[in-house]
Amino acid sequence: MEKKCVIQQGTIIIIIIIELFSFLGFCHGWGVDGHLIICQIAQAHLNNAAADAVRDLLPAYAENDLSSLCSWADHVKFRYPWSSALHYINTPDDLCTYSYDRDCKDDSGEAGRCVSGAIKNYTSQLLTYGKSATQNQYNLTEALLFLSHFIGDVHQPLHVGFTSDEGGNTIDVHWYSRKTVLHHVWDDNIIETAEEQFYDSNVAEFVDAINQNITGKWSNQVKEWEDCSDNKTTCPDKCASESITAACDWAYKDVTEGSVLKDEYFLSRLPAVNLRLGQAAVRLAATLNRVFRQS
Numbered sequence: 001m002e003k004k005c006v007i008q009q010g011t012i013i014i015i016i017i018i019e020l021f022s023f024l025g026f027c028h029g030w031g032v033d034g035h036l037i038i039c040q041i042a043q044a045h046l047n048n049a050a051a052d053a054v055r056d057l058l059p060a061y062a063e064n065d066l067s068s069l070c071s072w073a074d075h076v077k078f079r080y081p082w083s084s085a086l087h088y089i090n091t092p093d094d095l096c097t098y099s100y101d102r103d104c105k106d107d108s109g110e111a112g113r114c115v116s117g118a119i120k121n122y123t124s125q126l127l128t129y130g131k132s133a134t135q136n137q138y139n140l141t142e143a144l145l146f147l148s149h150f151i152g153d154v155h156q157p158l159h160v161g162f163t164s165d166e167g168g169n170t171i172d173v174h175w176y177s178r179k180t181v182l183h184h185v186w187d188d189n190i191i192e193t194a195e196e197q198f199y200d201s202n203v204a205e206f207v208d209a210i211n212q213n214i215t216g217k218w219s220n221q222v223k224e225w226e227d228c229s230d231n232k233t234t235c236p237d238k239c240a241s242e243s244i245t246a247a248c249d250w251a252y253k254d255v256t257e258g259s260v261l262k263d264e265y266f267l268s269r270l271p272a273v274n275l276r277l278g279q280a281a282v283r284l285a286a287t288l289n290r291v292f293r294q295s
């Protein structure tokens with residue numbers, strides 16, 4: 001009996017260590033702050049039907065704060081190993097284009113297993129909300145958390161990156177004096193440095209600044225961001241195409257193995273990051289508003 005107990009404790013410790021590494025190390029997607037910013041802005045832009053559905057689907061401990069669980073999908077990669085391919089898209093090296101039929105697949109070649117396919121998947125699951133109250137084959141809480149996270153990820157330019165460098169994950173760079181990889185610069189470093197330099201290290205001030213531009217300088221573009229062709233509920237392929245374009249125009253541009261990235265790179269790329277965060281927030285809200293209006 002005692003021995004079994006020891007083994008169980010050991011297993012639990014190993015699981016905790018693995019989850020800790022998954023949290024620190026292999027994050028595909030915006031970092032915690034990027035996702036938090038997107039979900040916080042989006043939740044404030046929901047219509048009544050969507051706000052009610054989100055409140056209903058969130059676990060009680062989230063206290064109706066979607067942003068508190070916006071990185072949940074990163075934390076379950078070890079519990080749900082099948083989900084890790086759903087955070088990104090690999091496109092052919094140096095082409096700077098994206099095609100769903102050509103590129104949306106996982107490493108084993110299974111079609112539809114990429115971030116764009118996942119957004120379509122979880123959007124259609126959420127469309128069943130309220131329809132068969134007795135028995136739903138899907139866990140719509142998980143569908144909401146996956147969708148909210150993946151609409152963020154598909155806007156991170158290097159989530160739709162080149163295959164051989166894994167979206168910048170194998171490109172070693174320095175962010176000022178710190179050693180990191182290019183992918184991480186776009187997940188976290190640009191956002192963190194912006195918070196430190198411009199927003200008093202306060203994520204709420206960053207959220208306010210993006211909100212001001214959604215109602216200010218971007219206001220005449222917001223409708224175009226929200227709209228999908230053919231009245232579709234969601235249109236992640238458009239976002240994925242924009243991402244690979246931004247990856248080539250901004251993220252990969254003038255970066256090689258060992259590059260030292262500092263003020264010049266930071267200040268010229270920050271507007272692209274701000275724009276992608278704003279677009280992701282607007283589109284997450286628009287998608288949820290369409291999903292729950294139809295339910």
Ligand SMILES: *[C@@H]1O[C@H](CO)[C@@H](O)[C@H](O)[C@H]1NC(C)=O
Nearest residue numbers: 082086112113114117118121
């Ligand atoms: C769709 O969602 C189900 C339930 O979470 C999951 O098992 C499946 O892998 C998902 N497929 C894609 C492409 O997202």
Ligand SMILES: *[C@@H]1O[C@H](CO)[C@@H](O)[C@H](O)[C@H]1NC(C)=O
Nearest residue numbers: 059076138139140141142143
């Ligand atoms: C749905 O998923 C959440 C998060 O994984 C879990 O806590 C909850 O128990 C699940 N609900 C059902 C009915 O299985």
Ligand SMILES: *[C@@H]1O[C@H](CO)[C@@H](O)[C@H](O)[C@H]1NC(C)=O
Nearest residue numbers: 206209210212213217274275
């Ligand atoms: C908002 O727009 C102003 C004016 O163009 C710009 O200076 C500022 O950096 C933008 N901030 C964000 C967070 O987009």
Ligand SMILES: *[C@@H]1O[C@H](CO)[C@@H](O)[C@H](O)[C@H]1NC(C)=O
Nearest residue numbers: 227228229230231232233294
């Ligand atoms: C989109 O929806 C509107 C309103 O329901 C309808 O009038 C229009 O014909 C639809 N357009 C397409 C391309 O389906």
Ligand SMILES: [Zn+2]
Nearest residue numbers: 028029087153
């Ligand atoms: Zn992710």
